[in-house]
Amino acid sequence: xxxxxxxxxxxxxxxxxxxxxxxxxxxxxxxxxxxxxxxxxxxxxxxxxxxxxxxxxxxxxxxxxxxxxxxxxxxxxxxxxxxxxxxxxxxxxxxxxxxxxxxxxxxxxxxxxxxxxxxxxxxxxxxxxxxxxxxxxxxxxxxxxxxxxxxxxxxxxxxxxxxxxxxxxxxxxxxxxxxxxxxxxxxxxxxxxxxxxxxxxxxxxxxxxxxxxxxxxxxxxxxxxxxxxxxxxxxxxxxxxxxxxxxxxxxxxxxxxxxxxxxxxxxxxxxxxxxxxxxxxxxxxxxxxxxxxxxxxxxxxxxxxxxxxxxxxxxxxxxxxxxx
Ligand code: NAP
Numbered sequence: 149x150x151x152x153x154x155x156x157x158x159x160x161x162x163x164x165x166x167x168x169x170x171x172x173x174x175x176x177x178x179x180x181x182x183x184x185x186x187x188x189x190x191x192x193x194x195x196x197x198x199x200x201x202x203x204x205x206x207x208x209x210x211x212x213x214x215x216x217x218x219x220x221x222x223x224x225x226x227x228x229x230x231x232x233x234x235x236x237x238x239x240x241x242x243x244x245x246x247x248x249x250x251x252x253x254x255x256x257x258x259x260x261x262x263x264x265x266x267x268x269x270x271x272x273x274x275x276x277x278x279x280x281x282x283x284x285x286x287x288x289x290x291x292x293x294x295x296x297x298x299x300x301x302x303x304x305x306x307x308x309x310x311x312x313x314x315x316x317x318x319x320x321x322x323x324x325x326x327x328x329x330x331x332x333x334x335x336x337x338x339x340x341x342x343x344x345x346x347x348x349x350x351x352x353x354x355x356x357x358x359x360x361x362x363x364x365x366x367x368x369x370x371x372x373x374x375x376x377x378x379x380x381x382x383x384x385x386x387x388x389x390x391x392x393x394x395x396x397x398x399x400x401x402x403x404x405x406x407x408x409x410x411x412x413x414x415x416x417x418x419x420x421x422x423x424x425x426x427x428x429x430x431x432x433x434x435x436x437x438x439x440x441x442x443x444x445x446x447x448x449x450x451x452x453x454x455x456x457x458x459x460x461x462x463x464x465x466x467x468x469x470x471x472x
Contacts, residue, residue, distance in 0.1 A: 167191050168465050169458075170257050170266040172245050172407065175202020176229060177437025177450040177457075178272035182240070183233040184458035185270075190465065194233075195259060197244040201226040202274045203401075203438070204447060206296040208324050213447050222298070225447070248407050250430050267468055268432045268461040271408065271420060272454060275401035275438040275445070280312060284368030285397070292374025293395050297321035300394070306330045309394035310377055312365055318398035319343035319351045325396065326356040333390060334359045337382060360390075368395055403439045415441040426457035432468075434461050 174196035185192040207222035247258035277295035294300040311322040314336035367378040413429035419441035434457040437450035
């Protein structure tokens, strides 16, 4: 079969270019996969619907990514990853991917600017904040209900805010919000935080943080802005109206798995199942980062998986060439 420049396969009858690899998503996983693939001289494109960065952009300070003893801002970390990948020739294009065409003979990625053929795909689409699912949440999103403390925290200088959730994100963001807010209520549905001990200790030591245990939010009240939260104690059934001006929801994440639904094997929560080599249930389609079914979602786990995915994709592509 004829090859164009840089190993790009061209079918003369169709005049269509088939790229080696398309990566979807430009968070730490996608950028790392892009770095490895571009450095291996694959013909690779990365599609990202927004600007590169992913969820890490909503993190003010990352202090558990190795190599940065003083920590680094989420923005700086991802900017460095992007520049490093681009230095090796990674092309990042702003495109929304709406579908995958995955037949044994042909793989293609359907985008808002056309359908692009490829030999292999790495899904690094990440995850999005889980909604609480209570009355008032949708109405007041952007008007006091937020899923990003780094983005919206500074609006709440000297005001009272609530954080909902008990995991690492909720506790970390509650601590961050003490920089601005006069009071931070941390509302958790159980009597023990899920967050790691270090973060728990820090939260307990923060005078501005008050933890409201065993309590769920039933309604977020307000019309043009958040006025308060209607709370219910899960053990006593007691109800409380808590006046706050901001409600930050951190109750976990859901995978951005629309492309994989009905096509790839997913776990019961919708995360993409892979083997140790990041291969999904469809040969030639790999996944890395927060979209994967796994124990720990961190930048450090995402980048390791992405390196493996890029290497495995390269081997898969070599296998295709050998079988032609
Ligand atoms: P998470 O660990 O899944 O925690 C979600 C929290 O929300 C849990 O406390 C959960 O309560 C609560 N929750 C879930 N649904 C709820 C509902 N409907 N109503 C009320 N509360 C609800 O999510 P995460 O904190 O976003 O963390 C995600 C991953 O990122 C984790 O692996 C975490 O370790 C990692 N992470 C790490 C760092 C760091 O290392 N610095 C920072 C952020 C995130 P229960 O506890 O009762 O289940």
